[in-house]
Amino acid sequence: MEIINRRQRMASVARKLRREEDKTIGLVPTMGALHDGHLSLVREARRMCDVVVVSVFVNPAQFGPSEDFSRYPRDLTGDTCKLADYNVDYIFAPPVEEIYPKGFATYVTVEGLSDPMEGAARPGHFRGVATVLTILFNSVRPDFAFFGQKDAQQTLVVRRLVRDLAFDIEVVVLPTVREQTGLALSSRNAYLADGERKAATILYRALSQAREVYMEGERNAKRLAETVRAQLSSEPLARLEYVSVVDADTMEKFDRIPEDRSVLIALAAQFGKTRLIDNIIIQPARQQARATSEG
DSSP states (O other): OEEEOOHHHHHHHHHHHHHTSOOOEEEEEEOSOOOHHHHHHHHHHHHHOSEEEEEEOOOGGGSOTTSSTTTSOOOHHHHHHHHHTTTOOEEEOOOHHHHSOTTOOOOOOOTTTTSSTHHHHSTTHHHHHHHHHHHHHHHHOOSEEEEETTSHHHHHHHHHHHHHTTOOOEEEEEOOOBOTTSOBOOGGGGGOOHHHHHHTTHHHHHHHHHHHHHHTTOOBHHHHHHHHHHHHHTOTTEEEEEEEEEETTTOOBOSBOOTTSOEEEEEEEEETTEEEEEEEEEOOHHHHHHHHHHO
């Protein structure tokens, strides 16, 4: 396993792998502080690809001025040890000035999908995400790029970025990895005090309750959102920031959910100083019925 710090070196390695060795390359973009959620992506990349590249870069462009960039957990040594167990070929861990050199002035914006939810709560966040991914995609030139469903809105932004800018990349999205309590794995979970960590399990319980209500026949989007709000209001340590019930593919809002549309229920909440997000996707009722009959 080689650790690469320079874009030019990464591009040179990737070019050789593609042209001379005809290898398929899988990229797992991360901000480090790796956990089992990241490692599930690495496992799938290892299964699907000849060469696996994991990028480790805490991207300042996706943090707002009052957010946690300076205290975001960084442990490249620990991350390297974890990745060694998965036979990763390259870690691309550039310094900030390598990605954003002096005079950097070009940013990428995915309009529409970047605006609601996390886009509204964190202005400029997805511009930073789209920009750094464009740089990573151009440096690594992967055949496949791997992301987790926990960042649902991000996966939609990435798919549109890849489509609109004609990147020859297949975006692979894998299910959210959770603790036994249901809490979605996140590098930010390390910030939670014990009481806050226990309280944060309300997120998945609230989402699961909304899914149950949907399965019982509720199709009113506002009522599903209210189900989540009611659950969150029962936890004193939770401060709900938003809950959205939208089309899982387009993020289109609707009053009544059509029977043939997948639904994304997404939320963000604060526990102390820690902000967490989570979501579930509910498949169309007909598709669920078909899967049940086939099973």
